Amino acid sequence: MEDTTRFKRFLKEKNLPTPWCPGCGNGIILKSTCDAFDELNLDTDKTVVVSGIGCSGRSAGFFNLDSVHTAHGRAIPMAEGIKIANENLHVVVLSGDGDLLGIGGNHLLHASRRNTPITIICFSNEIYGMTGGQVSPTSKQGAKTITTPDGCKDTPINVQALIKAHNCFYARTTTFHLKHLKKCIVEALRHPGLAFVDVICQCIVNNGRRIGFKDGYDMLMHYKNTYKINENADLLKEGEIGITKVGVVK
Template sequence: MGYRDYIREERFPTSWCGGCGIGIVLKAVCQTFEEQGFTYENTTVVSGIGCSARSAGYFKLDTVHSIHGRAIPVAEGIKMANEKMNVFVFSGDGDLLGIGGNHLLHACRRNTDINIICIDNEIYGMTGGQKSPTTELHIKTLTSPKGNEDRPINVQAIIRAHDDFYARTTVYHYNHLKKCLKEAIEWKGLSFLDIKAPCISNNGRRLGFKNGYEMLIHYKDEYKIRTSDNGHLLAEKELGIVK
């Protein structure tokens, strides 16, 4: 079984803009599924609402595209009803950390064995570019025309406060992204992958990036992979796994 066999290609082209980072994650996830030998019989993807959440529909599996913010409880319900399922939540920063933030807190506490893949573009992309819980300070968006006054959420601290698996990576650092996916799957209990991904259409272009490629290269310059996995919390702009 090749990685493309996990994709519903009849649904292509996808709904995503040129330069979007979600497709890269989709490919990495499918390749990881293949490496793990997952099949449609033991694997499902659950999503909430947003551009990232549309991913669920592109997997050739039984999948659930639920409602805004509620992917985690739906996924937990599936896992609790059928422990044999490998359950993946595939959603964005607004969905998982904004409207769905409370569910994340409690899923961490319960330590449900699900893999949460957060495609973090630091913006509400589908609705046009409003600030999200991960938008950095002073960034101008549709709803922060004078610069964002709210600090971004410290999701690493939330996950680690309950000793769950946290990894931060970007779509530029593809091999690292795949390493994070693999370790997240092997982790028994809740895992959270914070994957920085570009939204050129409704974020990057307002920040002065000319195209998605420029945003990707920006990730290369801005983020550095930590060389030793020492278990300490990741510093700002540091990529790595904390478990």
């Protein structure tokens, strides 16, 4: 029988529990990342995890490897510095949509242009969760948040277009599609250039409950019913998840 606890060697169990709310999706991504590390049998002495600020920023502290918890929005340039200083390291960035696409958006724009070989796992929960539920760069039009009580008027950022415009690896998945989530991270880690995994994940406490969801499970069921896997697409449409073909521009 397959040993399902092997992912634990990548975790600092003594640092658990995580500070995340009941029903949060962050733990699913944390575990799936460890599963992906295990599948590739990554050397813990050659893997470094970097995170930004926010709920997801706390994930770095739970890895049983050298990890860095940076300033808000700065995980990507710091990861680039680490990778350039030591090319033998696997450098993995874990952070949220507000951190990577809001305050740190300019760094993603330029890191993808440089195609620095780092893996970025974005916890995309469409909200600034840690600070109470403010609108974020990925919030959908019409989304009610504490800073957009009449609904968000802006278009969510098209991160797929940004990453694909520079011929980098782009995958989208959700915290419901566990096997697919792990596969996306594995393929991202295998990719020789910059890889971005956009993980749609649930924040029930500061987002879901304000937009009509009962609990975290309800949000996961919504992902199950909304998102269909489309493997090897040139570009993913709304409602699709998958690993896009690298090298297909625009």
